[in-house]
Amino acid sequence: LAPPDPALKIKTAPAPEPVERRLCVTTPSATYNVELRHDAGAWLIDAIDAATPNARLFILTDQTVAALHADALTRALVGRGRQVTLHSVPAGEGSKTLETASRLYDELLLAGVCRTDAVVALGGGVVGDLAGFVASTILRGIRSVQVPTTTLAAVDASVGGKTAVNSPRGKNLIGTFHQPQAVLIAREHLATQNPRQHAAGLAEVVKIAATSDALLFERVERDAKALLEFAPQPLLDVIARAVELKALVVGRDEREQGERAILNYGHTIGHAIESGERFRLLHGEAVMLGMLAEAEWAVTQGGSPKVVERLSALAKALALPTSWTAARIDLGALALDKKRQGEEVRLPVVPKPGTVELRNVSLEALASFVQRRTAT
């Protein structure tokens, strides 16, 4: 055989980027992995197995997600020799109550739950918050694993350890901090969401990009259509980066003593819109409108109108609502914002995408801005 010609270069196609990511979240109270993959196959079972050795598993889900994804997960875990029971609640925000938590306590206690057992939260942010709350309070706290099935839960609710149920007096008023053992995101789970729900979840990506990462903001601008279509690589890249950014903030300020407040961008006016619209808008849709409103308010304080323009174009590209002045806004809810300190709120202000400042803003001034803008 003739020796190979050194000038001859073997051309190989560039290896495709793997459609998987693993990130580590480190907070003062816990360290855990967030894993993202295309499929919901063996890796998911391996990861649940590794995160919950010797535990009996209580899968908490809602009825919609149960019909789509619970069977496969339960069967695969049982096939691995794990003891599993499935508990489902009606889909929707109405299940995030102490009554539902109490029913779940009864079911788990009746099944003989013990301290070494674990809860697997399979669902959107409602299931994640409720299951996290149940896990953190039953027997003074057992382990939990988050398997988010909505984009919103994947990029936001499942990471960071905030759990909650609602009170008749307001959303998320009863809750705990309880970090999961792992967060396991499968695009295959996310892909069964309806398009509106998916787009609303992408609004939380816009939020973290606007406050923390100009490049991520540009990527979402560039790939908006592909993201809406669940294109595997852009979607997992963008979710992974959003999670990484949230993890960094939560790692530095687990209990929202300071910096974590940047995650509330768009949420002060967004919550007032959610309440004014009587929850006809999805959370992410209200947050998108809240970001637009808060960015417009920043312009009245000398900020750049460019931020409003780019947020507005992005909302349109992501099929999210764009006109916050057309929404009904509950000024009472604004005045009672649960994050207020006296008469003020620490409002995240974005001078340009990727940077953020926290400013003390009078709630009255914010309410009168909203009133002025919605009156015209």
Ligand SMILES: NC(=O)c1ccc[n+]([C@@H]2O[C@H](COP(=O)([O-])OP(=O)(O)OC[C@H]3O[C@@H](n4cnc5c(N)ncnc54)[C@H](O)[C@@H]3O)[C@@H](O)[C@H]2O)c1
């Ligand atoms: N803990 C946190 O840090 C945090 C952060 C943001 C939001 N949240 C909470 O998250 C909740 C909103 O979460 P959400 O928007 O995911 O709502 P959700 O959990 O109610 O899910 C929305 C709907 O989508 C359905 N669904 C879920 N996954 C699906 C799938 N893969 N295919 C088809 N349908 C599916 C659900 O059954 C439900 O009807 C709110 O209660 C909010 O307070 C918590």
